[in-house]
Amino acid sequence: MIQYTLRRLGLMVVTLFGVSVAIFLLLRIVPGNIADILFDSAGLIDPAEKQQIIKDLGLDLPLVTQYTHWIVGLAHGDLGYSYVSEKPVLDEILPRIPITARLAGLALLFAICTGVPFGVISAVRQNTWLDYMLRLMSLAALSMPSFWLGLLVLMAFVNWLGLLPIYDKAPATWGAALLMYGVPAATVGLRSSALIMRLTRSSMLEVLRQDYVRTARSKGLSEPAVTFTHALRNAVLPVITVIGIETAFLFGGLIVTETVFNIPGVARFLVEAIRWRDYPMVQNLVMFIAIIVVTVNLIVDLAYMFVDPRIRLRT
Amino acid sequence: MSDALYYARRYPLGVIGALILIIFVLTAIFAGVVAPMDPLTTNARASLAPPSHTYWIGADMMGRDMLSRMIHGARISLAVALGATCIGSGLGAMLGLASGYLGGWFDLIVQRIAEIMQSLPLLVMALVITASLGPSLTNTIIAIAIPLIPNVARVIRANVLSLRELNYVEAARAIGMGRARIALVHVFPNTLAPLIVLATAQLGSTILTEASLSFLGLGVPEPYPSWGRMLSESAAEYIRSAPWLVIFPGLAISLVVFGANLFGDALRDILDPRQGD
Amino acid sequence: MAPVLEVSGLSTVFHTRAGIVRAVQDVSFSVEAGETLAIVGESGCGKTMTALSLMRLIPSPPGEITAGSVKVAGTDLLKLDEPGMRKMRGSQIAMIFQEPMTALNPLLTVGRQIAEMVSLHENVSRRAANARAVEMLHHVRIPAPERRAREYPHQMSGGMRQRAMIAMALACRPKVLIADEPTTALDVTIQAQVLDLIGDLRKELGTAVVLITHDLGVVAETADRMIVMYAGRKVEEGTTKDLFADPSHPYLQGLLASIPKFGAGEGTRLREIPGIVPALNNLPKGCAFAPRCSAAVAKCQEAIPPLETKRPGHAAACWVT
Numbered sequence: 001m002i003q004y005t006l007r008r009l010g011l012m013v014v015t016l017f018g019v020s021v022a023i024f025l026l027l028r029i030v031p032g033n034i035a036d037i038l039f040d041s042a043g044l045i046d047p048a049e050k051q052q053i054i055k056d057l058g059l060d061l062p063l064v065t066q067y068t069h070w071i072v073g074l075a076h077g078d079l080g081y082s083y084v085s086e087k088p089v090l091d092e093i094l095p096r097i098p099i100t101a102r103l104a105g106l107a108l109l110f111a112i113c114t115g116v117p118f119g120v121i122s123a124v125r126q127n128t129w130l131d132y133m134l135r136l137m138s139l140a141a142l143s144m145p146s147f148w149l150g151l152l153v154l155m156a157f158v159n160w161l162g163l164l165p166i167y168d169k170a171p172a173t174w175g176a177a178l179l180m181y182g183v184p185a186a187t188v189g190l191r192s193s194a195l196i197m198r199l200t201r202s203s204m205l206e207v208l209r210q211d212y213v214r215t216a217r218s219k220g221l222s223e224p225a226v227t228f229t230h231a232l233r234n235a236v237l238p239v240i241t242v243i244g245i246e247t248a249f250l251f252g253g254l255i256v257t258e259t260v261f262n263i264p265g266v267a268r269f270l271v272e273a274i275r276w277r278d279y280p281m282v283q284n285l286v287m288f289i290a291i292i293v294v295t296v297n298l299i300v301d302l303a304y305m306f307v308d309p310r311i312r313l314r315t
Numbered sequence: 316m317s318d319a320l321y322y323a324r325r326y327p328l329g330v331i332g333a334l335i336l337i338i339f340v341l342t343a344i345f346a347g348v349v350a351p352m353d354p355l356t357t358n359a360r361a362s363l364a365p366p367s368h369t370y371w372i373g374a375d376m377m378g379r380d381m382l383s384r385m386i387h388g389a390r391i392s393l394a395v396a397l398g399a400t401c402i403g404s405g406l407g408a409m410l411g412l413a414s415g416y417l418g419g420w421f422d423l424i425v426q427r428i429a430e431i432m433q434s435l436p437l438l439v440m441a442l443v444i445t446a447s448l449g450p451s452l453t454n455t456i457i458a459i460a461i462p463l464i465p466n467v468a469r470v471i472r473a474n475v476l477s478l479r480e481l482n483y484v485e486a487a488r489a490i491g492m493g494r495a496r497i498a499l500v501h502v503f504p505n506t507l508a509p510l511i512v513l514a515t516a517q518l519g520s521t522i523l524t525e526a527s528l529s530f531l532g533l534g535v536p537e538p539y540p541s542w543g544r545m546l547s548e549s550a551a552e553y554i555r556s557a558p559w560l561v562i563f564p565g566l567a568i569s570l571v572v573f574g575a576n577l578f579g580d581a582l583r584d585i586l587d588p589r590q591g592d
Numbered sequence: 593m594a595p596v597l598e599v600s601g602l603s604t605v606f607h608t609r610a611g612i613v614r615a616v617q618d619v620s621f622s623v624e625a626g627e628t629l630a631i632v633g634e635s636g637c638g639k640t641m642t643a644l645s646l647m648r649l650i651p652s653p654p655g656e657i658t659a660g661s662v663k664v665a666g667t668d669l670l671k672l673d674e675p676g677m678r679k680m681r682g683s684q685i686a687m688i689f690q691e692p693m694t695a696l697n698p699l700l701t702v703g704r705q706i707a708e709m710v711s712l713h714e715n716v717s718r719r720a721a722n723a724r725a726v727e728m729l730h731h732v733r734i735p736a737p738e739r740r741a742r743e744y745p746h747q748m749s750g751g752m753r754q755r756a757m758i759a760m761a762l763a764c765r766p767k768v769l770i771a772d773e774p775t776t777a778l779d780v781t782i783q784a785q786v787l788d789l790i791g792d793l794r795k796e797l798g799t800a801v802v803l804i805t806h807d808l809g810v811v812a813e814t815a816d817r818m819i820v821m822y823a824g825r826k827v828e829e830g831t832t833k834d835l836f837a838d839p840s841h842p843y844l845q846g847l848l849a850s851i852p853k854f855g856a857g858e859g860t861r862l863r864e865i866p867g868i869v870p871a872l873n874n875l876p877k878g879c880a881f882a883p884r885c886s887a888a889v890a891k892c893q894e895a896i897p898p899l900e901t902k903r904p905g906h907a908a909a910c911w912v913t
Binding site: 211212217219221222233309 | 647649675678679680681682683686687689691694695696697698699700708709712744746747757760896
């Protein structure tokens with residue numbers, strides 16, 4: 001198990017190195033020199049000032065040197081300066097992280113707490129109207145763009161409740177805080193919830209066909225005991241793996257959801273940075289996202305090993 | 316033909332999905348004929364006109380007919396989604412086939428690259444690629460297609476690996492058939508079913524990705540009216556005054572993705588029951 | 593001595609799209625305490641469905657027990673409500689299955705799975721239930737039972753898992769044990785050990801055993817009495833010794849002729865029964881075995897033969913013999 005973990009950690013470093021190179025190169029094949037863009041947008045005319053910009057940004061250095069500067073800085077927590085605000089990148093990103101983390105955590109919680117139970121119900125009541133309803137609803141949830149759902153939710157709040165669940169730096173009450181985070185989290189988590197539901201259902205159906213479920217029944221266990229003690233335990237194993245994958249999707253969903261609900265999180269910041277062509281910011285944000293995704297996947301894999309004795313106790 | 320009828324009866328939801336897709340594709344193809352007005356003609360007096368006899372589902376801020384814009388939008392949204400799905404699935408399948416069949420260092424490298432690509436959320440990667448290539452119709456297609464590649468490559472690779480062990484492939488090898496020929500004659504046709512299933516499943520997600528990109532203002536640029544762009548940020552300002560600007564384009568996206576998902580699910584059950592959810 | 597298990601007129605059907613499948617038809621038998629009754633037949637003849645019917649574990653829908661009674665120590669299981677039946681399962685009538693590899697839950701320790709049975713039916717502490725689990729593992733001759741109780745099924749061999757299954761099934765001292773092909777999935781040497789174990793425990797605990805198997809060798813070694821099933825019906829019944837010595841039904845004759853006999857001489861050919869078991873949703877009007885029977889006469893196509901006593905303690909359903 002330790003050996004496996006170390007191997008995974010090694011692969012993780014390789015992957016992140018690959019991501020860093022890919023991002024670095026991608027942002028340097030940009031049509032139109034960054035200096036030109038900044039030069040134009042700053043409204044400068046003096047060519048000397050343009051040279052100054054290039055020098056300031058280190059764009060005159062060879063690519064390898066530029067890359068090494070970045071990575072060495074990254075290792076020291078020095079992420080460079082934003083082109084736009086001219087503040088250190090780290091100072092811009094750090095305060096936004098807790099906001100996005102809270103949203104993502106709540107969304108995941110929402111997805112698991114709704115997806116798993118509904119998946120179980122759907123499987124246990126296979127081919128009843130309840131099952132059909134739940135399946136159709138999950139498919140519908142997977143079909144809606146999350147930003148549109150966000151807009152509809154906003155519309156409903158504005159028109160019927162007369163209030164707007166928009167972001168507020170210091171929510172007055174617990175209720176307000178829950179509304180502020182909970183509504184966008186549920187909006188973005190709905191997709192994951194539907195996916196987890198579908199997976200739980202098919203996995204549960206598979207498990208309910210297994211011999212050991214029949215054994216459990218032959219012992220005289222009640223149906224709930226069979227379902228929860230014996231079947232569900234086995235059925236959630238594949239669901240655990242999908243949580244890792246869903247984290248990545250969730251981040252994609254957060255990009256639009258944070259935009260719709262006007263939440264100053266990391267995800268929306270990425271779009272802003274791209275729009276402002278703030279490349280140091282984009283580069284570091286993408287790297288940050290990759291680190292999160294890869295780490296979550298590692299944790300999920302280890303958790304899976306921990307839950308499944310067949311892998312944990314492999315001899 | 317009787318097969319098709321048999322499956323149609325067994326998977327009525329799949330038929331509904333297929334019908335939805337067909338209707339949308341036909342609308343997109345004949346947009347010029349179907350649309351009641353020109354999608355680009357502005358009319359200051361009709362600015363934000365609510366649904367009426369003239370403007371069935373209202374008009375936007377510039378007084379352009381929403382229905383006509385949506386019908387033409389179908390063209391852009393579906394073209395981008397279909398293009399991206401075909402390119403992404405095609406490239407992914409080729410890589411997966413080569414990777415699974417050749418094995419060795421080539422396989423190792425492809426696997427690592429796939430892993431690197433999968434460590435970024437689809438939308439993030441699409442965003443970065445658009446940022447790097449600049450906004451245009453072609454670039455949007457490329458930006459959506461590339462993130463699809465690793466997933467397709469992995470599924471096809473796994474499929475090829477299991478196919479390689481099958482008796483008839485062994486037999487073909489035993490009678491001295493060349494590697495390339497075996498790959499083409501025996502292995503490739505058997506990966507088609509999972510590929511079709513996978514591509515159909517991706518179709519819904521590419522439509523959604525295009526919509527998200529355009530919604531963020533980083534997808535298909537003006538003057539093309541893609542559904543995502545119609546919902547673009549400014550629409551948020553109209554949720555109180557002109558909700559039809561928000562409701563209908565989103566409905567169109569949801570409906571066509573719903574159709575693609577229904578169809579994809581049925582197709583999966585028919586062609587590749589093992590793939591599961 | 594009154595029989596512990598008394599089955600009479602048991603009939604089970606499955607409602608499928610292809611029509612009604614009559615899996616078990618009018619099957620009756622009884623087993624005394626400490627006795628082993630074997631149910632014999634080819635696959636698809638209704639043996640396993642009979643066993644699952646006794647436990648009331650027929651998946652329903654599509655399955656349904658339509659008639660008969662299953663009395664365990666006088667209580668008719670088919671008349672109980674579901675909670676009442678749950679109390680009987682495991683405590684009065686227990687079952688072990690064919691595949692020890694898949695019949696145990698992979699995520700729970702073996703000890704916990706046995707203890708679960710105990711705490712379900714007996715009002716004992718968790719500690720006492722765990723102690724009983726270890727004791728049962730010891731009972732089925734698993735070495736180092738304390739350690740094995742903490743292990744997961746995948747850490748055990750097939751034979752050991754089947755022993756653990758037996759330990760679980762017998763943990764609450766049920767009056768009846770149903771063993772559905774308990775050794776089919778095991779190596780030959782392990783088979784003998786497991787069968788011996790079942791035999792010893794039966795004597796020790798006075799359990800009535802219903803052994804379901806297609807292996808006549810196993811029957812000869814372990815069963816006191818046997819019934820032969822064909823196409824969902826009981827076609828012959830008697831003591832093992834008697835039936836092996838002088839089978840009445842052409843089906844059993846065919847089955848016995850198809851096993852190699854030691855010292856039968858090189859020239860003797862093994863015979864096989866031609867044809868296959870008929871589909872249970874489309875049975876012939878007369879004797880279901882008639883299409884495969886070399887002795888069949890016109891009457892066999894017309895009516896189903898009733899079970900007749902051929903000799904004391906030996907009954908068969910055949911018009912001819």
